[in-house]
Amino acid sequence: MLRKWRANIRKVEPYIPGEQPKGEKIIKLNTNENPYGPSPMIRQVQEDPENLRLYPDPAAEDLVNAIAAYHGVDRDQVFVGVGSDDVLAMAFLTFFNSWKPILFPDITYSFYNVWAELFRIPYKRPELAQDFRIRPKDYYQENGGVVFPNPNAPTGICEDLDFIRDILDHNTDVIVIIDEAYIDFGGRSALELLPQYENLLIVRTFSKSRSMAGLRIGYAIGNPELIRAIQDVKYSFNSYTMNRPSLLLGTVSLKDEAYFKETIDKIISTRTWFEREMKHLGFSFPDSQANFIFATHEKIPARDIFEAAKAAGIYVRHFSQYRIDNYLRITIGTDAQMKALLSFLETYISEWERR
Amino acid sequence: MLRKWRANIRKVEPYIPGEQPKGEKIIKLNTNENPYGPSPMIRQVQEDPENLRLYPDPAAEDLVNAIAAYHGVDRDQVFVGVGSDDVLAMAFLTFFNSWKPILFPDITYSFYNVWAELFRIPYKRPELAQDFRIRPKDYYQENGGVVFPNPNAPTGICEDLDFIRDILDHNTDVIVIIDEAYIDFGGRSALELLPQYENLLIVRTFSKSRSMAGLRIGYAIGNPELIRAIQDVKYSFNSYTMNRPSLLLGTVSLKDEAYFKETIDKIISTRTWFEREMKHLGFSFPDSQANFIFATHEKIPARDIFEAAKAAGIYVRHFSQYRIDNYLRITIGTDAQMKALLSFLETYISEWERR
Numbered sequence: 001m002l003r004k005w006r007a008n009i010r011k012v013e014p015y016i017p018g019e020q021p022k023g024e025k026i027i028k029l030n031t032n033e034n035p036y037g038p039s040p041m042i043r044q045v046q047e048d049p050e051n052l053r054l055y056p057d058p059a060a061e062d063l064v065n066a067i068a069a070y071h072g073v074d075r076d077q078v079f080v081g082v083g084s085d086d087v088l089a090m091a092f093l094t095f096f097n098s099w100k101p102i103l104f105p106d107i108t109y110s111f112y113n114v115w116a117e118l119f120r121i122p123y124k125r126p127e128l129a130q131d132f133r134i135r136p137k138d139y140y141q142e143n144g145g146v147v148f149p150n151p152n153a154p155t156g157i158c159e160d161l162d163f164i165r166d167i168l169d170h171n172t173d174v175i176v177i178i179d180e181a182y183i184d185f186g187g188r189s190a191l192e193l194l195p196q197y198e199n200l201l202i203v204r205t206f207s208k209s210r211s212m213a214g215l216r217i218g219y220a221i222g223n224p225e226l227i228r229a230i231q232d233v234k235y236s237f238n239s240y241t242m243n244r245p246s247l248l249l250g251t252v253s254l255k256d257e258a259y260f261k262e263t264i265d266k267i268i269s270t271r272t273w274f275e276r277e278m279k280h281l282g283f284s285f286p287d288s289q290a291n292f293i294f295a296t297h298e299k300i301p302a303r304d305i306f307e308a309a310k311a312a313g314i315y316v317r318h319f320s321q322y323r324i325d326n327y328l329r330i331t332i333g334t335d336a337q338m339k340a341l342l343s344f345l346e347t348y349i350s351e352w353e354r355r
Numbered sequence: 356m357l358r359k360w361r362a363n364i365r366k367v368e369p370y371i372p373g374e375q376p377k378g379e380k381i382i383k384l385n386t387n388e389n390p391y392g393p394s395p396m397i398r399q400v401q402e403d404p405e406n407l408r409l410y411p412d413p414a415a416e417d418l419v420n421a422i423a424a425y426h427g428v429d430r431d432q433v434f435v436g437v438g439s440d441d442v443l444a445m446a447f448l449t450f451f452n453s454w455k456p457i458l459f460p461d462i463t464y465s466f467y468n469v470w471a472e473l474f475r476i477p478y479k480r481p482e483l484a485q486d487f488r489i490r491p492k493d494y495y496q497e498n499g500g501v502v503f504p505n506p507n508a509p510t511g512i513c514e515d516l517d518f519i520r521d522i523l524d525h526n527t528d529v530i531v532i533i534d535e536a537y538i539d540f541g542g543r544s545a546l547e548l549l550p551q552y553e554n555l556l557i558v559r560t561f562s563k564s565r566s567m568a569g570l571r572i573g574y575a576i577g578n579p580e581l582i583r584a585i586q587d588v589k590y591s592f593n594s595y596t597m598n599r600p601s602l603l604l605g606t607v608s609l610k611d612e613a614y615f616k617e618t619i620d621k622i623i624s625t626r627t628w629f630e631r632e633m634k635h636l637g638f639s640f641p642d643s644q645a646n647f648i649f650a651t652h653e654k655i656p657a658r659d660i661f662e663a664a665k666a667a668g669i670y671v672r673h674f675s676q677y678r679i680d681n682y683l684r685i686t687i688g689t690d691a692q693m694k695a696l697l698s699f700l701e702t703y704i705s706e707w708e709r710r
Contacts, residue, residue: 004528173359
């Protein structure tokens with residue numbers, strides 16, 4: 001039946017989240033989760049259930065202070081949100097308010113164009129080079145803002161500070177957002193550039209290196225004027241942004257630097273030997289500074305490997321997207337998980353070659 | 356320094372959340388929190404800290420199923436979000452997409468005009484009658500949508516189903532949102548009207564009657580087509596909407612109907628005697644079906660009482676807004692808390708009269 005009320009419903013391209021398979025025996029290497037649990041320190045604390053009756057602190061003061069202290073910035077330089085997706089969505093809405101197109105790579109985090117569409121922000125997506133590197137010159141053109149992840153996703157490629165500086169020097173009239181979701185796995189953060197660039201916003205998450213995807217904690221660091229602007233927008237949506245367990249456990253996790261470093265080192269060393277083994281099996285991939293690699297096989301289509309691995313209970317990520325549909329994004333799990341994947345691949349490839 | 360990047364920052368009227376005083380001895384009756392803790396059942400369960408490394412279920416399946424079962428609706432009629440503020444913000448964005456003004460009362464939940472401004476939705480605010488009742492005829496005019504809380508906030512007045520039906524019958528071409536944040540404290544829900552009105556969306560929260568403000572859980576119930584539309588918008592922002600502790604504890608709390616009923620009955624009976632005592636002290640207020648009353652004193656300005664109570668460590672809410680600036684919104688706490696407030700008021704009023 002055609003009812004008039006349908007006419008005013010906002011139409012959006014529905015975003016389809018990655019598969020969340022359930023089951024004990026699944027090896028889940030498809031959503032870049034951390035294979036090690038969060039800091040054991042958070043087991044020592046628990047939000048008093050009695051306190052759940054009370055609203056959370058709308059200013060998230062404890063968590064903001066802890067993040068500021070951790071990075072050596074002022075508390076008025078820190079904005080927190082419900083995962084970096086929330087932080088980035090609010091940043092798009094707050095800072096990309098021009099009629100000129102914003103710029104981000106054609107191959108990058110898949111939410112950027114979703115937010116641009118949702119908020120009716122014009123955008124252009126300069127193509128990555130053949131080797132999947134960002135071409136800085138593409139970002140010299142007039143624009144309404146710039147955003148990219150560093151390391152980029154799903155490529156894992158990390159650019160150095162000279163590269164970031166060059167982009168910033170060519171974009172002094174717009175906000176430049178560097179999405180550092182994966183920076184802790186070997187890259188160098190642009191945080192040290194903040195004193196020189198008042199239009200730089202750096203976005204981070206607790207979901208990867210801090211192993212707290214289940215709590216939804218993200219944050220942004222930038223000059224206080226930017227932080228105030230994004231807070232005003234966020235509080236207009238929902239003044240109690242993060243719930244009590246997130247505020248409490250997020251704050252505690254920042255105190256355990258030893259565990260944080262230890263698990264990151266483990267992931268990096270697993271990545272190193274896993275990359276070597278994958279090369280032996282005929283895979284190639286850009287040099288990764290993230291907790292995943294982006295791999296293609298010399299002979300076998302990525303889609304086939306993806307389906308076969310899934311049937312064997314090993315989930316990796318495949319994107320049916322132009323230019324990258326022959327690649328797999330594989331999260332770095334534990335040594336045991338990666339060995340299981342390698343052993344599956346070895347068998348699969350040798351069977352494939354015998355066909 | 357005037358930098359061009361400032362030009363494209365979205366300007367919003369910053370929302371100022373209610374005071375969140377800290378301190379042991381404070382009596383906090385200013386944000387309509389529930390004085391009784393959430394169901395003791397939630398103490399028996401706790402999210403395994405190890406699992407916090409994993410993303411939450413993006414479809415929030417367990418919680419959605421539990422809410423659907425609780426209300427006897429289908430699971431595809433339920434949308435969940437980070438508190439009812441998140442649900443309402445998404446509903447505004449999804450359903451109020453017309454160029455005609457949406458309608459809501461001049462005196463009502465203070466976020467409605469904030470969202471309308473944020474999303475550039477035109478709106479009109481028909482005046483409540485002198486007795487603070489909504490005048491149904493004001494909602495017969497052409498519009499882009501209708502939203503109001505029932506019971507209304509901060510008045511506490513609840514309208515019956517004939518009233519709601521009348522509004523719906525005059526608004527078949529737009530979405531009508533009934534915000535039932537306070538419905539469990541004595542009102543009759545419009546849920547039973549859902550089979551007759553496909554354009555009706557009912558919004559609820561776990562923050563008041565379920566005493567879980569600290570977890571941020573809200574939901575909407577409506578026809579599956581509306582639910583799909585709002586999900587698409589929500590997932591465009593952030594596909595992992597609610598964190599693991601919220602999903603787990605929210606689901607468990609729905610199982611404890613006995614505790615739920617018991618605490619609501621306590622609040623209603625406290626409200627009944629508190630209203631009687633307040634009348635003796637010279638206060639008047641509309642009949643409340645919420646966990647607060649909206650009171651004005653026959654002689655003493657509300658602002659003075661507000662300040663004096665605050666100085667004595669008792670927080671109630673005062674709005675510096677035309678027509679209601681001589682009223683106080685007082686949350687119904689425990690008997691002991693309300694006695695403390697009454698005893699303060701008695702002393703304060705008699706001192707005031709001796710001046």
